[in-house]
Amino acid sequence: MTAAPPGTGSGTGALAFDGSGIDGGLYTRVVGWADAAPPWLDRLAADWSAYGLVLFAVLTVCGWARARGAGPVLMARALAAPFAVVAAYAVNSGLKRVIEEVRPCRQLPVRATLEGCPVAGDWSFPSNHAVIAFAAAASLWLVHRRLGAAALAAAVAMAASRVWVGVHYPHDVAAGALVGVLVAVPLTLLAGRAEPLVGRARGGPFGGLLGAGARA
Known part of the structure; x- marks a missing residue:
């Protein structure tokens, strides 16, 4: 456990949102559960919180691989998935700068957190990790349902881990999930309209990457 900094977030400014x-x-209760949990569970949560986003990149590649054998609409969506995630992250970054919510580990007198509290000015709302995870899951759901379901379960675990390690309020990750879905779904669906471009590209030099000969 890492000791949480005392006080109400020195250096964050008087206008920062509490x-x-x-x-x-609820946040304090969850951090208390983490403090009393077995070390193996805390280590699992901390490692997942720190490195779990790699899995979403792997699942996105799997989505592309699955789309190679599907129609051009699904391939267009699979290709758009990384861009939808980036767009969701960009929207979320703007929200963070506007709202400027102080991290709970700087605002509340918790005894310790599993992850070191981010520096003052690294705002809490909404959670970037939750945004990325749920944007990837939403895009993958529109490409391949089983991959999307796996990504959704992983996204829920990622959101929960961010509260467990002490760096986010529950409402931070809930809002992050909402932002990720609201941005990724329309962008991924819109990308499906590039079906004619993908269909033509499958007959060109990139046909091997796009699934040349896949059903229309």
Whole structure:
């Protein structure tokens, strides 16, 4: 466990938003559970929180591989998935700068957190990890349902881990999930309209990457 910094977030500014009144009690309870949990569970949660986003990149590649044997609409969506994730991250970054919510580990007198508290000015709302995870899951759901379901389960685990390690309020990850889905779904669906371009590209030099000969 890493000791949480005392006080109300020195250096964050008087206008920084304090989200503790929303679900600070639930956050404190979850951090308490983490403090009392077996070390192996805390290590698993901390490692997943730190490195789990790699899995979403792997699943996105799997989505592309699956789309090679599908129609051009699904391939267009699979190709758009990484861009949808980047777009969701960009929207979320803008929200963070506007809202400027202080991290709970800087705002609340918790005894310790599994992950070191981010520096002052590294805002909490919404959670970038949750945005990335749920944007990837939403895009994958529109490409391949089983991959999307696996990604969704992983996204829920990622969101939960960010609260467990002490760096986010529950409402941070819930909002992050919502932003990820609301940005990724329309962009991925819109990308499906590039079906004619993908169909033509499958007959060209990139046909091997796009699934030349796949059914229309």
